[in-house]
Amino acid sequence: MGIDWLNALRRFLQTIAFCLIIAAIQYAFRPEMGYGIPLRYSLAIGMLTWALIYFGHHLFPSSAGRGWPTGIAGILLPVAGTILGYLGGVQLADWWCGWSTWDVAARAQLRISIGISLLASITGIYYFYNNGRNAWMQARMAETHAQATEARLRLLETQLEPHMLFNTLANLRVLIDTDPARAQEMLDRMIAYLHATLGASRGTEHPLANEFGRLHDYLELMAVRMGSRLSYTLDLPEALRDTPVPPLLLQPLVENAIRHGIEPRVEGGHVSVRASTCPGPQLLIEVHDSGAGLPTPIPAQGFGLAQVRERLSTLHGTAGTLDLLASRAGGTCASVRFPLNPAPAPSTRPR
Numbered sequence: 001m002g003i004d005w006l007n008a009l010r011r012f013l014q015t016i017a018f019c020l021i022i023a024a025i026q027y028a029f030r031p032e033m034g035y036g037i038p039l040r041y042s043l044a045i046g047m048l049t050w051a052l053i054y055f056g057h058h059l060f061p062s063s064a065g066r067g068w069p070t071g072i073a074g075i076l077l078p079v080a081g082t083i084l085g086y087l088g089g090v091q092l093a094d095w096w097c098g099w100s101t102w103d104v105a106a107r108a109q110l111r112i113s114i115g116i117s118l119l120a121s122i123t124g125i126y127y128f129y130n131n132g133r134n135a136w137m138q139a140r141m142a143e144t145h146a147q148a149t150e151a152r153l154r155l156l157e158t159q160l161e162p163h164m165l166f167n168t169l170a171n172l173r174v175l176i177d178t179d180p181a182r183a184q185e186m187l188d189r190m191i192a193y194l195h196a197t198l199g200a201s202r203g204t205e206h207p208l209a210n211e212f213g214r215l216h217d218y219l220e221l222m223a224v225r226m227g228s229r230l231s232y233t234l235d236l237p238e239a240l241r242d243t244p245v246p247p248l249l250l251q252p253l254v255e256n257a258i259r260h261g262i263e264p265r266v267e268g269g270h271v272s273v274r275a276s277t278c279p280g281p282q283l284l285i286e287v288h289d290s291g292a293g294l295p296t297p298i299p300a301q302g303f304g305l306a307q308v309r310e311r312l313s314t315l316h317g318t319a320g321t322l323d324l325l326a327s328r329a330g331g332t333c334a335s336v337r338f339p340l341n342p343a344p345a346p347s348t349r350p351r
Contacts, residue, residue: 044089
């Protein structure tokens with residue numbers, strides 16, 4: 001197990017503070033000694049004891065989990081560290097102060113010194129052990145929460161993909177009877193789309209450029225079925241290409257725009273997807289359609305909107321929002337906002 005030097009520095013400074021407190025307590029009971037002498041003994045004993053126990057526990061592989069050796073080693077290490085730290089610290093402080101703690105005249109003070117050192121060691125060991133155990137438990141809780149979040153997001157994604165496939169296959173079935181040539185083209189597009197989708201990363205996030213790539217494939221697929229009745233634009237600024245987003249976040253919104261906005265109109269319409277930023281900083285993604293617009297009153301949200309809201313809530317809590325508004329230019333605008341996370345290292349662009 002490697003040494004965490006940042007943690008070692010933090011424990012080192014905590015030990016110094018602890019030694020200063022012990023020296024102050026000793027000075028309060030024996031002010032005639034001054035503060036310098038108890039300070040030297042406290043620092044020498046405390047720092048050596050800490051160094052022996054802290055660096056010694058890294059010699060035991062079993063300490064990798066909770067940060068403390070298990071079994072007999074977990075008991076012997078603090079005992080041996082306390083004894084050797086006291087003996088070595090006293091020798092160092094004696095040399096520092098120019099006298100000997102082991103003289104007959106200093107026997108009474110020796111018993112007090114041993115008692116104080118033993119009590120301070122037990123207190124310090126308990127504090128550092130309990131602190132390390134709490135840190136380990138918090139790390140485990142964070143890891144478990146992250147795993148639960150990832151599992152939940154993957155479950156939601158697996159629910160989205162069959163929903164899209166059922167809708168597409170239903171449209172394909174109609175075209176097979178009415179226009180076999182377009183049905184064949186649509187089938188080819190669907191095979192290409194599925195190949196790109198199934199070959200993508202199954203993580204909880206991927207670059208926004210990949211999400212727009214999937215939308216392009218899906219809209220091309222829909223354009224085969226609807227012909228000139230559907231047109232679209234995808235607007236993704238270069239600076240936002242590598243921004244991480246959940247996979248298949250936008251596709252349900254585009255599906256809704258086509259199914260409830262464009263398809264009901266004989267002349268069809270236009271779908272545009274635009275990504276930008278807003279104060280926060282937040283990522284803003286808007287899906288506009290020039291279709292039939294929102295009905296009055298607005299009906300309860302369907303499967304796609306419910307999935308998008310649940311995925312935003314799982315990843316971002318109340319900071320992730322989805323709003324469905326009537327567009328000023330006609331039609332509907334679905335607006336997604338969530339905190340703008342730093343982009344990871346640049347990834348290979350799709351297509």
